[in-house]
Amino acid sequence: MNSRLHSALRMLPQYLSQHVLLSAAALALGIAVSLPLLIAARHSARVRWPVLAAASLIQTVPSIALLALFYPLLLGLSALTQRLFGWRFAALGFLPSLLALTLYSILPILRNGITAILNLDPAIMQAARGVGMTSRQRLLRVELPLAAPMLMAGVRTSAVWVIGTATLATPVGQTSLGNYIFTGLQMEDWIWVVFGCGVAVALALVTDQLLALIELGLARRRPVLAWLGVCVLLAGVATAAAVPLRAVQRGGYVVGAKNFSEQYILASLIAQRIRAAGHPVTERTGLGSSLAFQALAANELDVYVDYSGTLWNDVLHRNSTPSRAVMLRELTRTLRERYGVTLLGALGYENAYVLAMRPGEAKALGVRTIADLARVAPRLRLGADLEFFARPTWRDLRHRYGLHFRTLRQFEPTFMYSALMSREVDVIAAFSSDGRIAADHLVVLKDPLHVIPPYDAVILLAPRRAQDPVLRAALAPLIGAIPVGLMRRANYLVDRPHAKRSARQAAQWLARAIHLP
Amino acid sequence: MISLRAVTKTFGGGASYALQDVSFDVAAQTFVAVVGDSGSGKTTLLKTINRLIEPDTGEVFVAGEPARTSPAHSLRRHIGYVFQGIGLFPHMSIAENIGITPRLIGWPEPVIRARVEELIDLVSLPRAFLTRLPAELSGGQRQRVGIARALAARPGILLMDEPFGALDPVTRDALGAECRRLHETMRLTTVMVTHDILEAVLLADRIVVMRQGRIVADGEPHSLLTGHPDPAVSMLMDMPRRQAARVRALLEERAP
Numbered sequence: 001m002n003s004r005l006h007s008a009l010r011m012l013p014q015y016l017s018q019h020v021l022l023s024a025a026a027l028a029l030g031i032a033v034s035l036p037l038l039i040a041a042r043h044s045a046r047v048r049w050p051v052l053a054a055a056s057l058i059q060t061v062p063s064i065a066l067l068a069l070f071y072p073l074l075l076g077l078s079a080l081t082q083r084l085f086g087w088r089f090a091a092l093g094f095l096p097s098l099l100a101l102t103l104y105s106i107l108p109i110l111r112n113g114i115t116a117i118l119n120l121d122p123a124i125m126q127a128a129r130g131v132g133m134t135s136r137q138r139l140l141r142v143e144l145p146l147a148a149p150m151l152m153a154g155v156r157t158s159a160v161w162v163i164g165t166a167t168l169a170t171p172v173g174q175t176s177l178g179n180y181i182f183t184g185l186q187m188e189d190w191i192w193v194v195f196g197c198g199v200a201v202a203l204a205l206v207t208d209q210l211l212a213l214i215e216l217g218l219a220r221r222r223p224v225l226a227w228l229g230v231c232v233l234l235a236g237v238a239t240a241a242a243v244p245l246r247a248v249q250r251g252g253y254v255v256g257a258k259n260f261s262e263q264y265i266l267a268s269l270i271a272q273r274i275r276a277a278g279h280p281v282t283e284r285t286g287l288g289s290s291l292a293f294q295a296l297a298a299n300e301l302d303v304y305v306d307y308s309g310t311l312w313n314d315v316l317h318r319n320s321t322p323s324r325a326v327m328l329r330e331l332t333r334t335l336r337e338r339y340g341v342t343l344l345g346a347l348g349y350e351n352a353y354v355l356a357m358r359p360g361e362a363k364a365l366g367v368r369t370i371a372d373l374a375r376v377a378p379r380l381r382l383g384a385d386l387e388f389f390a391r392p393t394w395r396d397l398r399h400r401y402g403l404h405f406r407t408l409r410q411f412e413p414t415f416m417y418s419a420l421m422s423r424e425v426d427v428i429a430a431f432s433s434d435g436r437i438a439a440d441h442l443v444v445l446k447d448p449l450h451v452i453p454p455y456d457a458v459i460l461l462a463p464r465r466a467q468d469p470v471l472r473a474a475l476a477p478l479i480g481a482i483p484v485g486l487m488r489r490a491n492y493l494v495d496r497p498h499a500k501r502s503a504r505q506a507a508q509w510l511a512r513a514i515h516l517p
Numbered sequence: 518m519i520s521l522r523a524v525t526k527t528f529g530g531g532a533s534y535a536l537q538d539v540s541f542d543v544a545a546q547t548f549v550a551v552v553g554d555s556g557s558g559k560t561t562l563l564k565t566i567n568r569l570i571e572p573d574t575g576e577v578f579v580a581g582e583p584a585r586t587s588p589a590h591s592l593r594r595h596i597g598y599v600f601q602g603i604g605l606f607p608h609m610s611i612a613e614n615i616g617i618t619p620r621l622i623g624w625p626e627p628v629i630r631a632r633v634e635e636l637i638d639l640v641s642l643p644r645a646f647l648t649r650l651p652a653e654l655s656g657g658q659r660q661r662v663g664i665a666r667a668l669a670a671r672p673g674i675l676l677m678d679e680p681f682g683a684l685d686p687v688t689r690d691a692l693g694a695e696c697r698r699l700h701e702t703m704r705l706t707t708v709m710v711t712h713d714i715l716e717a718v719l720l721a722d723r724i725v726v727m728r729q730g731r732i733v734a735d736g737e738p739h740s741l742l743t744g745h746p747d748p749a750v751s752m753l754m755d756m757p758r759r760q761a762a763r764v765r766a767l768l769e770e771r772a773p
Contacts, residue, residue: 129569131618132594142697145608411582446732 004191017243018175024237030105030465038113047370055107063165070096092300097169105158112154116147152215163204170286182286252280261284261494264503266305273474297339301465309455324454340463351433352455355445362443367444374401383425397450410439435492481514518706519543537730548707550717553727565594597667600678605651606753611736614646615768618670636665657688677709715757
């Protein structure tokens with residue numbers, strides 16, 4: 001069997017079970033929230049209008065933004081409960097995903113339910129009053145039973161939405177089938193992407209059909225069918241719940257990774273070191289860039305690798321560009337004082353933004369430095385990742401060198417390199433440790449004015465792990481041990497189009513290359 | 518048995534009157550027909566009795582008690598209500614439909630079952646229908662079920678709002694006669710709203726004519742048929758006789 005497919009299958013029990021549990025919980029909570037709203041809103045336009053408007057409004061918020069917004073919100077709440085009651089909850093992972101998906105699931109259930117009840121035959125409602133039913137009896141004996149099939153149709157719509165949207169829970173740290181998609185996208189591993197989509201689609205279809213069975217049972221008044229559907233669904237959820245969770249081993253270490261190949265490899269390397277020391281480890285990969293630091297500061301991650309320039313700009317909100325040593329010293333001090341986060345040390349290489357061009361074009365235009373580039377830039381197109389144009393580095397490059405491009409375009413990093421090679425853009429803001437720079441023989445333009453800050457890869461420890469002897473012992477051999485050449489080669493093992501390796505395999509290769517025991 | 522005292526009901530925030538200062542008494546075991554044009558207030562009058570409509574001013578008494586004193590739903594459980602829309606519950610069997618009010622009151626199941634069988638016989642439907650759903654019955658059969666449902670909890674009062682309005686003339690005639698029979702055997706006090714003067718004349722002990730929210734005539738069919746000072750009322754009551762005359766003329770024209 002194809003090794004990528006094999007590695008995808010190996011993750012299936014965990015990803016699928018997590019996806020099922022998250023979706024089921026969100027749908028159940030969505031129904032539990034929608035029904036009381038429906039009952040309150042059904043005969044009162046004054047309640048109905050704002051409730052439906054709010055549900056529709058939520059639906060228009062892009063799902064990934066809704067998921068992302070819940071994290072800082074919960075983090076704030078968690079800090080508050082810590083202060084008030086001395087107890088805090090995990091703001092990363094399950095909870096923000098659950099709440100966002102629950103909000104999403106409400107609208108179809110509510111709208112279908114209200115439509116069904118409002119369209120009940122008025123003669124039937126008059127008869128229900130005429131035979132002497134109380135308001136509650138009308139609801140339970142007439143309105144809900146008659147609205148049930150259409151209500152179930154709403155639940156079906158919700159279920160399909162929730163299962164689809166749950167793939168977006170990966171960036172907020174919740175394992176789901178989205179892990180296949182996000183990881184695959186970063187590593188240009190289309191087998192993983194297609195596999196993740198396929199499983200999500202299959203799950204949605206099966207769930208939809210089982211809910212359709214319940215709907216049919218309700219519509220035809222055949223309780224056996226409805227109960228059959230309910231039992232199979234519950235059995236599926238129970239099976240998912242029975243899959244042992246690697247994520248919640250008590251006392252284990254949580255290793256984080258942002259959403260690109262190098263991060264996956266380093267997380268895997270760190271995890272291997274800790275496991276070798278005899279301790280359980282969970283990897284939380286695919287996290288949003290600034291989310292990872294917040295999660296670490298909140299003790300939801302124990303360790304991950306970040307970059308000095310990123311921390312300098314995004315966490316300390318500094319705009320200056322000091323020397324490498326000054327920046328590291330200042331970061332170590334400020335992160336400790338302000339967040340209790342320990343900067344254990346630099347790995348030895350840098351993953352800075354660099355401007356890169358195709359070799360032929362750079363030569364033809366006579367461009368070797370960014371200053372040279374400024375002359376010809378008005379004729380050229382610049383491609384960058386999703387963050388670059390919002391960073392101070394870009395602002396400084398423009399001002400100091402007087403850079404003006406014909407057009408600016410944003411890409412997922414994977415596609416940025418392809419766009420350069422296929423001549424959709426002429427210059428890219430590449431990453432200095434990326435294996436594709438060497439593989440594609442790209443020309444990296446020099447920065448004579450030293451505008452681009454250093455981006456040393458550094459290991460960060462959570463406040464609760466500041467003095468942890470296991471982590472310090474396991475990670476000490478990594479400090480200063482990884483030269484940029486080896487990191488590039490490890491990255492390329494994962495990113496290259498042929499004979500791809502998994503992040504785990506690349507991490508093993510890297511460990512051997514730097515002579516770790 | 519039923520009394521309305523100076524009942525007024527306006528719609529549209531007082532813009533138009535449905536009932537204007539109506540007082541009206543129905544003695545026990547009387548069959549009263551309420552007739553009048555559309556919008557004359559006859560349905561509103563009927564619905565104030567079982568509180569499907571609450572009057573703005575005035576008081577309604579049922580069996581000597583002010584209707585307001587008990588909760589509307591418990592009042593309705595003791596007043597049978599039949600209307601043109603029938604309103605059978607489509608998700609319940611015929612037996613469940615007929616037995617609904619006794620079940621709401623909390624009769625024991627065996628008693629409900631016996632009562633349902635008794636009623637299906639009374640409205641002349643086969644017992645095999647009990648397990649069917651309303652959608653499987655014809656319009657006339659459904660209204661028979663509607664009548665059985667209204668009578669299930671042995672109400673003293675039966676209110677009917679255009680009960681046969683949507684039925685074909687033959688079914689309509691037969692059902693009307695059966696209602697009168699049930700009225701007798703169950704010793705009911707019946708108030709029926711109808712458009713049909715002939716139906717009112719043939720079924721009722723007493724006819725009330727309404728116009729623009731007021732009662733304009735009230736009497737036994739015989740006395741109303743033999744003339745009334747209000748020309749519109751006497752025109753209305755004369756309708757069956759004029760129609761009969763035209764039918765007779767038609768028959769005689771063709772006679773050999």
